[in-house]
Amino acid sequence: MLCKSAKPITFTPDMSKGTTTKKKLDVAVLKRVFRFAAPYKRKFYSSIFLAIFLAVIAPIRPLLIQLTINTGIKNNTVGHFLKGPGGFIIEITIIQLLMLLVETVCRFFFTFTTASLGQSVVKDLRITTYNKIVHLNLSQFDKTPIGTLTTRTINDIESVNDIFSDGLIPIIADMLSIISILAYMFVADWKLTLICLAPFPVLIIATYYFKESVNKSFVRVRNAVAALNAFVQEHITGMAIVQAFASEKREQQKFNTINTEHRNANVRSIFAYSVFFPVVELVSALSIGLLVWWAGMQAGVSTEKAANAGGIITSFILCLNLLFRPLRVIADKFNVLQMGVIASERVFAILDNEDVMVNDGTQAPATMQGQIQFNDVWFAYIDERYVLKNINFQIKAGETLAIVGHTGSGKTSIISLINRLYHIQKGSITIDGININDYNADYLRSKIGIVLQDVFLFSGSVMDNVTLRNDAITKEAVVAASKLIGLHHFIEQLPGGYDYNVMERGATLSLGQRQLLSFVRALLYNPAILILDEATSSVDTESEALIQNAIDTLIVGRTSIVIAHRLSTIRKADKILVLDAGEVKEMGTHAELMALQGHYYQLQKMQFEKQES
Numbered sequence: 001m002l003c004k005s006a007k008p009i010t011f012t013p014d015m016s017k018g019t020t021t022k023k024k025l026d027v028a029v030l031k032r033v034f035r036f037a038a039p040y041k042r043k044f045y046s047s048i049f050l051a052i053f054l055a056v057i058a059p060i061r062p063l064l065i066q067l068t069i070n071t072g073i074k075n076n077t078v079g080h081f082l083k084g085p086g087g088f089i090i091e092i093t094i095i096q097l098l099m100l101l102v103e104t105v106c107r108f109f110f111t112f113t114t115a116s117l118g119q120s121v122v123k124d125l126r127i128t129t130y131n132k133i134v135h136l137n138l139s140q141f142d143k144t145p146i147g148t149l150t151t152r153t154i155n156d157i158e159s160v161n162d163i164f165s166d167g168l169i170p171i172i173a174d175m176l177s178i179i180s181i182l183a184y185m186f187v188a189d190w191k192l193t194l195i196c197l198a199p200f201p202v203l204i205i206a207t208y209y210f211k212e213s214v215n216k217s218f219v220r221v222r223n224a225v226a227a228l229n230a231f232v233q234e235h236i237t238g239m240a241i242v243q244a245f246a247s248e249k250r251e252q253q254k255f256n257t258i259n260t261e262h263r264n265a266n267v268r269s270i271f272a273y274s275v276f277f278p279v280v281e282l283v284s285a286l287s288i289g290l291l292v293w294w295a296g297m298q299a300g301v302s303t304e305k306a307a308n309a310g311g312i313i314t315s316f317i318l319c320l321n322l323l324f325r326p327l328r329v330i331a332d333k334f335n336v337l338q339m340g341v342i343a344s345e346r347v348f349a350i351l352d353n354e355d356v357m358v359n360d361g362t363q364a365p366a367t368m369q370g371q372i373q374f375n376d377v378w379f380a381y382i383d384e385r386y387v388l389k390n391i392n393f394q395i396k397a398g399e400t401l402a403i404v405g406h407t408g409s410g411k412t413s414i415i416s417l418i419n420r421l422y423h424i425q426k427g428s429i430t431i432d433g434i435n436i437n438d439y440n441a442d443y444l445r446s447k448i449g450i451v452l453q454d455v456f457l458f459s460g461s462v463m464d465n466v467t468l469r470n471d472a473i474t475k476e477a478v479v480a481a482s483k484l485i486g487l488h489h490f491i492e493q494l495p496g497g498y499d500y501n502v503m504e505r506g507a508t509l510s511l512g513q514r515q516l517l518s519f520v521r522a523l524l525y526n527p528a529i530l531i532l533d534e535a536t537s538s539v540d541t542e543s544e545a546l547i548q549n550a551i552d553t554l555i556v557g558r559t560s561i562v563i564a565h566r567l568s569t570i571r572k573a574d575k576i577l578v579l580d581a582g583e584v585k586e587m588g589t590h591a592e593l594m595a596l597q598g599h600y601y602q603l604q605k606m607q608f609e610k611q612e613s
């Protein structure tokens with residue numbers, strides 16, 4: 001059947017508001033993220049292998065340093081191949097250089113592979129999410145702010161990338177190298193290692209508090225950025241209202257408040273960093289101090305220890321540096337991981353939303369005549385709050401039906417049902433005797449042309465907007481359609497003509513011009529059924545005549561349903577349906593309904609007296 005709209009929406013309250021809250025790491029979500037890495041097994045295993053390899057070779061350089069000092073420098077030993085004095089030092093230096101080279105190359109491949117794995121997962125996840133969004137039932141978009149869905153597909157998915165490039169795999173790599181270095185240190189001199197590590201509990205406590213504090217400010221900064229984005233986006237879109245009502249100052253104050261919160265949140269995280277890094281330096285200096293102190297003390301005890309002190313001190317200093325480097329950033333990496341998991345959870349909430357359009361209808365006859373019938377149709381956007389009640393009517397193929405009624409009476413709702421943008425709860429709608437649910441949805445929509453009052457234009461050329469980037473439609477066809485609609489002359493006068501960029505949402509065009517462009521679009525797609533919501537706003541007499549002519553051209557030879565505001569359109573209609581509070585009050589021709597002197601008669605008197613005069 002149709003949609004599984006009975007399923008509850010899976011957006012969490014946080015998602016719809018777009019705010020981030022602090023949460024514990026969710027392993028199940030993490031596992032699911034890693035399932036997206038399955039097609040990239042080679043990259044995944046390469047990065048794990050490189051992490052292990054880098055960890056294993058991490059203590060080799062400190063060991064070589066120790067050997068250089070204790071064996072090479074002190075004894076001036078001959079080498080394995082170079083038998084002259086200092087040969088051992090030259091050989092070991094060459095090995096060190098080779099190790100450095102191997103480490104650098106491996107580190108490059110590790111960074112590149114993990115980042116590239118993250119980007120591959122992001123690419124797939126973004127396609128899957130976008131695909132899901134375009135197939136969601138329209139009612140989902142009524143419930144979810146557009147900004148939220150944009151954040152999910154852009155920012156949140158970018159945070160998923162961080163799980164790979166800055167999160168889990170780098171954390172594993174760091175942990176492994178810490179274990180490897182510690183193992184080397186314990187084997188080399190376990191007592192000295194314990195002395196060096198004495199200040200580490202301070203570092204662990206500092207790291208914990210730093211992580212918590214940065215995490216809190218991270219959440220605050222994220223929410224502040226979201227609030228800033230939403231505010232700026234909304235106010236730039238509604239700038240005309242802001243300026244027209246001279247409310248710039250009030251809006252400025254609101255903006256200042258949000259901006260201050262953004263600054264405060266950032267300052268808090270800067271504070272945490274400013275405390276943490278000196279603490280790390282302090283602990284590091286203490287460790288080295290303890291190392292030198294203890295090794296010095298031991299040197300005084302035995303001549304053998306004194307002889308090896310130089311080598312072990314230098315090697316341990318290098319080890320401590322190798323230990324502190326990952327420890328300094330591990331808290332940050334944990335936060336990145338945590339935020340990545342939270343972001344993934346929100347993205348998965350979209351993927352798990354089952355309120356999608358199910359296109360399992362198969363009917364796709366060669367031609368559609370366009371005979372439409374509504375049988376006892378009941379429809380509600382939300383639960384059982386019906387906005388259309390028991391609607392019955394029939395339009396013969398090629399006829400024009402005008403729908404009139406007060407604002408909110410259900411006119412737009414009726415036209416949204418015909419191409420299955422929303423789904424009815426009771427009754428049935430048929431076209432040429434076939435239930436609309438049994439048609440293939442793509443076929444059905446290709447046969448129905450819709451021209452809405454609020455015409456949506458994409459930023460791009462006039463040509464792209466009327467063809468919707470369908471290459472099968474030629475420039476000649478577009479020009480011919482524009483001439484028929486009476487818009488060719490206007491388009492020609494635009495800078496660049498048909499290549500003129502209409503800007504976002506067609507902001508540079510008037511409402512009338514936008515509607516005429518959408519008429520050209522509809523004409524090019526040559527639908528069997530035309531659904532038209534006439535523009536209500538007052539257009540000048542010339543545009544009014546243009547629009548009327550265009551409508552007359554458009555409706556020839558097709559079944560048309562027009563939400564009519566113009567008297568001329570209504571009079572020409574074969575049938576007029578009068579809606580009131582979701583119910584059909586009257587139906588008939590203009591003459592019949594006027595003669596009835598009922599609801600329609602009253603509407604005419606109220607709404608059109610002015611136009612007639």
Ligand SMILES: Nc1ncnc2c1ncn2[C@@H]1O[C@H](COP(=O)(O)OP(=O)(O)OP(=O)(O)O)[C@@H](O)[C@H]1O
Binds near residue numbers: 405414
């Ligand atoms: N997406 C929606 N979600 C929930 N309720 C809606 C939605 N769209 C419309 N409604 C409600 O459904 C009812 C009918 O609305 P509809 O837009 O069909 O009226 P209309 O006759 O086209 O009004 P107008 O002439 O002002 O465009 C109204 O009460 C409206 O509040």
